[in-house]
Amino acid sequence: MIDFRYHLVSLISVFLALAVGVVLGAGPLQNSLGTALNDQVTSLRADRNEIKTRLEQTEAAVNDRDAYIAAAAGAYLPGTLTGRKVVLVVLPEAQGGDIDLVTTQLETAGATVVGRVSLTTVWADSARETFRSTYSGQFAGYLSAPASNDTNAVLGQGLATALTTSGQNATALSDLLTASSTPLMTIDAAPTGPADCLVVIGPRTTVVPGTAPSPAPTGGTTPGAWNSALGGAASAGPTVVLGAADVSTDLVAQLRVSKTAVTTVDSVGQAAAATSVPLALASTIAGTRGAYGFDDGADAVMPPVPGRG
Incomplete structure (x- = not known):
């Protein structure tokens, strides 16, 4: 005890x-x-x-930079796309402000935006792969010569053909794109006539403060399906794709890695990127595809200015 x-x-x-x-x-x-x-x-x-x-x-430096870019654009963009008719093709998750900024710069360059359409997630939905494969067979009959045997490439070619040509085939393709309760395309502003070229606007990269940039969740999608679709569109008419290339799964990054034959501009959302779009489009119309911007795979920071090398 x-x-x-x-x-x-x-x-x-x-x-x-x-x-x-x-x-x-x-x-x-x-x-x-x-x-x-x-x-x-x-x-x-x-x-x-x-x-x-x-x-x-x-923030002050960024504002000053954007103001300088806007002033410079006003000096060298006018006349670069005079008489050209452009259709805007908007991808899922693209931001309205980015669309407006690109529209302004295209108009500054002298182009007329004759219409605007939005593509749906059906293009890359892995659960709709069989549907796309079957549906593309109906598109082939309205194309003079399908550029590829790839399902999405055929659909992309059909998209560009519908937007850049006129006649019964163009109407039939447009009807196929907008048909059903889950269409491939919706019309935001009906085209007033066939366009000369397409500008595709994709989403930004979702960045969480304090972490490395990461893409928005894709769920049951196949992001690479856009490569074939946009390559097919570019085979049918001059096409420029504006998007992100911050991480490997971003739209423009994938297009560059897969070496898809389409002109790309990265850094969507920045004034420099919106200013590069009309110049990239003019260069593409002239027969030169390129990759422009600040991220991996870019050939140059900006496209050449017509008449200035």
Whole structure:
């Protein structure tokens, strides 16, 4: 049995420890801990203010850059697409502001946007692969010569043919594209006539603050299906694809890696990219495809300015 004196000694030890803690906490340790905490708070506040200043400086620099690009575009875009008729082809998840910015620059270059259509997720839905394979057989009969045996390429060729030609075949192809409750295409602004060329606008990369850029979830889709579809469209008429190439699964990144024969412009959403689209389109119409922008696979930062090399 434990002796009473053992209990007494234990209790005395506990109270002594508490007393020492109180004395130290109220004396020398209080000052040192308080000083350390104050120093940390001061340091964190300084870091926050520095980051805020840098952010404001970066935003100001971006605004100045965009203003410069807009001013420069006003000097060298006019006349580059005079008389050209363009149809905008909008892909799923593309942002309205990006579409408006591209439209403005095309009009600055002298082009007329004669219509706008949106493509649905059916083009890349893995569950609709059999449907696309079967459906493409109906498209082939309205094409003078299918450029490929690839299902999506045939559908893409049908899309461009419907938008850049007139007549019964064009009407039939348009009807096929918009038919059923889950169409391949919806019409945002009905084309007023056949276009000379297509500008395809894709989505941006979804970036989570503090992490590396990552693409938006694709669910049950096959992103690579767009490669064949847009390659098929480019085989039927001058086509420029504007999109993202920040990560390997982005639209433009995949087009470049697969070496799809279509002109691409990366960095969708930036003023520089929207300004490059009319120049890229003029170059493509002249017979030169290219890859332009700041990301992997780009041949040059911007397309050549017609008449200036």
